[in-house]
Amino acid sequence: MMSQLPRAWLDELNDEFELATDPEGRAAVLSEMAMAAHRRREVDADQLCEMLEFVDSARLFGLSEHEEMYACGLFKYHEPLPDWGGQIIKGVGKALPVEE
Numbered sequence: 561m562m563s564q565l566p567r568a569w570l571d572e573l574n575d576e577f578e579l580a581t582d583p584e585g586r587a588a589v590l591s592e593m594a595m596a597a598h599r600r601r602e603v604d605a606d607q608l609c610e611m612l613e614f615v616d617s618a619r620l621f622g623l624s625e626h627e628e629m630y631a632c633g634l635f636k637y638h639e640p641l642p643d644w645g646g647q648i649i650k651g652v653g654k655a656l657p658v659e660e
Contacts, residue, residue: 565611566602569593573618580629583622590615 572578572593578586594611597603603611 564603565607566593566597569597569611573614576621576625579618579622580625583619583626586622587615587619590618 569590572586572590575586591612594603594608594615597611598605598608
């Protein structure tokens, strides 16, 4: 199956760096390339379906890698969220009275 797909599309699919740094953008490019290959009749409908499934899987891989790189600190440093997942917002001003 993979050997029958366009070589340029496969090269883009296998570019893990681009997938990890811009998963959404890369998925859009891959989808457009797949649709263009189908319009040019380089691939049939079944191959197009497979290509779009590969795009979705590659996007999820890229999002996972992007999240992992962010957690490792490869991007701008950020304060981690508390364990329970809520965000603490510090503000200036008077606290509102709590009604019971």
